[in-house]
Amino acid sequence: MPKEAIIPQQPRHHLTTRLWHWTNALCLLIMLMSGLTIFNAHPRLYWGEYGANDDYAWMAVGSSDRIGYLRLGEMRIETTGFLGNWQDSEGRTQKWAFPGWATIPSGYSLADGRRWHFFFAWIFSIGLALFMIRSLWNRHIQKDLHMRRDEWRPSRIWRSLRNHTRISVIRQSRDKPYNVIQKLGYIGVIFILLPLMILTGLTMSPAMDANWPFLSDLFGGRQSARSVHFLTAFALMLFFMVHIVMVLLSGPLRQTIAMITGGHGEGEAR
Amino acid sequence: MTILTRRKLISSAAIGAGSLLTGCDALNRNPTFQNMLASAESGNFAVQRALGDRMQLASEYNIADLSPSFRANGTRDPGTSEYAASAAQGFADWQLRLTGLFSKPRHFSLAALQSLPQRTQITRHDCVEGWSAIGQWTGVPVKILLDVAGLRDSARFLVFHCADQLGGRPYYESIDLLDAYHPQTILAHRLNGEALPVANGAPLRLRVERQLGYKQAKYITGIEAVASLAGIGEGKGGYWQDVANYEWYAGI
CATH class of the missing domain: 1.20.5 (Single alpha-helices involved in coiled-coils or other helix-helix interfaces)
Incomplete structure (x- = not known):
């Protein structure tokens, strides 16, 4: 009898990982879209403690005549049809920054956008905390995501990065332990980007700033925190897009089923 | 395929x-x-109430931190003839009425309010829309008014009635007693060392520094002490709460 056959097969993904993955995916999508509604209320970003219409915004979405634009510093990019000036589903011209298909609710309502955002913020934050605790406890983080010393070598990181452009390598490695880029990506999202979203979100709260004055000091002011909140949201969206491309390239059906049922794999990645 | x-x-x-x-x-x-x-x-x-000291102060800033211009939002001028007439005489006839659950309900003129102990604070104003402005406010702590007028034990909320209307409805806001007795909760009549401009709520506006801008009611004509918010407006505690789904507690 081959030795492998008597070792009970472990699922590739822990139950905690699977539950959190889908809850988190839903929360992040809703919070991104309701967040864009909130952004539409004041589509300008500043650095520092204060910032309003008369102050210099490093980023602004606006509309002049029939043109929508995005301004980054001194650079102005025309975005008609997408940002600042677009047609809604009934063909009416709207001048909100982000279009209705990208926001929750699809018609502008700051009050409703805030309700969605804060309700799912609670689920997201509690979920993240529980996932972190459980994944330290079941050693998912130590075993599967921990970067070993030799994995930090630039040559190793570069090789792993290049492997992500080769479909054959992507397909072959789908059941293997997480590679260096995957580890960096997941660790970066779980321990840097997601906590950063929570902390910058709290820094925008006047009550939390009174409770925890270090928040504002940490980010260099409420408006800086708002900018970082927005930039981090886009970093997460970038992660999401790469993640989706990798799932599509490595066998979308198999990968999705594995994230639902647990799947099985030869590697220690779970 | x-x-x-x-x-x-x-x-x-x-x-x-x-x-x-x-x-x-x-x-x-x-x-x-x-x-x-x-x-x-x-x-x-x-x-948010449990995480800090219940009387925790909001951060205060220095003159050097002031916004070059303090943005005005919402009503920028109540626009009524009564208001214009009062503004023309520097609000000398303005009356702040304390009504409801007070043992000694009374009226204050602007001069009477200015003769009470004052507090000056440089704080950050955070609008629900996302922008912020730092301004220096001078005014009388609401706590002093409550003590002078004898707030009754049955009172639970203060309702701030305003001279301005939005969409045909009078603006109003309300806070609970924890915020009412907070040292930084003041009725401000000065902004950045000058008389409060009309656009920012002359002659009196509320500062309740641990909440968002829509709680900072402007053009205040009266403070009503109540046991419940149910009988005021549509019962949700404020103009924006009544007309849209804004939350009564605006700490975030």
């Missing part, structure tokens, strides 16, 4: 995104779902 599945995939993704949006809009109109979303307010309120 591959083309077919890819096309299928893309179109089902588009249908998925579309139905997600319609689904969200339908949920957004559902009262039960709205109540569920609104329940987060209780969590924010309880946790």
Whole structure:
């Protein structure tokens, strides 16, 4: 009898990982879209403690005549049809920054956008905390995501990065332990980007700033925190897009089923 | 075959995104779902009150930190003839009426308010829309008014009545007694060392520094002490709470 056959097969993904993955995916999508509604209320970003219409915004979405634009510093990019000036589903011209298909609710309502955002913020934050605790406890983080010393070598990181452009390598490695880029990506999202979203979100709260004055000091002011909140949201969206491309390239059906049922794999990645 | 599945995939993704949006809009109109979303307010309120000292001060800043110009929002001029007449004489006839659950309900002129002990604070104003402005406010602590007029034990909230209207409804706001007795909760009559401008709420506006801008009622004509918010406006505690789904507790 081959030795492998008597070792009970472990699922590739822990139950905690699977539950959190889908809850988190839903929360992040809703919070991104309701967040864009909130952004539409004041589509300008500043650095520092204060910032309003008369102050210099490093980023602004606006509309002049029939043109929508995005301004980054001194650079102005025309975005008609997408940002600042677009047609809604009934063909009416709207001048909100982000279009209705990208926001929750699809018609502008700051009050409703805030309700969605804060309700799912609670689920997201509690979920993240529980996932972190459980994944330290079941050693998912130590075993599967921990970067070993030799994995930090630039040559190793570069090789792993290049492997992500080769479909054959992507397909072959789908059941293997997480590679260096995957580890960096997941660790970066779980321990840097997601906590950063929570902390910058709290820094925008006047009550939390009174409770925890270090928040504002940490980010260099409420408006800086708002900018970082927005930039981090886009970093997460970038992660999401790469993640989706990798799932599509490595066998979308198999990968999705594995994230639902647990799947099985030869590697220690779970 | 591959083309077919890819096309299928893309179109089902588009249908998925579309139905997600319609689904969200339908949920957004559902009262039960709205109540569920609104329940987060209780969590924010309880946790934000519990995390700090209940009388924790909001950060105060220096003159060097002031916004070059302090943005005005909402009503920029109440626009009534009475208001214009009062403004023309420097609000010398302005009356602040303390009504409701006070043992000694009374009126204050602007001069009478200015003769009481004053507090000056440089704080950050955070609008619900996302922008912030730092300004220096001078005014009388609300606590002093409550002590002078003898707030009754049955009072639970203060309602601030205003001279301005939005969409034909009078603006009003309310706070609970914890915020009312907070040292930084003042009725301000000066901004950045000058008489409060009309656009910023002359002659009196509320500063309740641990909450968002829509709580900072302007053009204040009266403070009503009540046991419940049920009988005021539509009973939700403020203009924006009545007309849209803004939360009464605006700590975030």
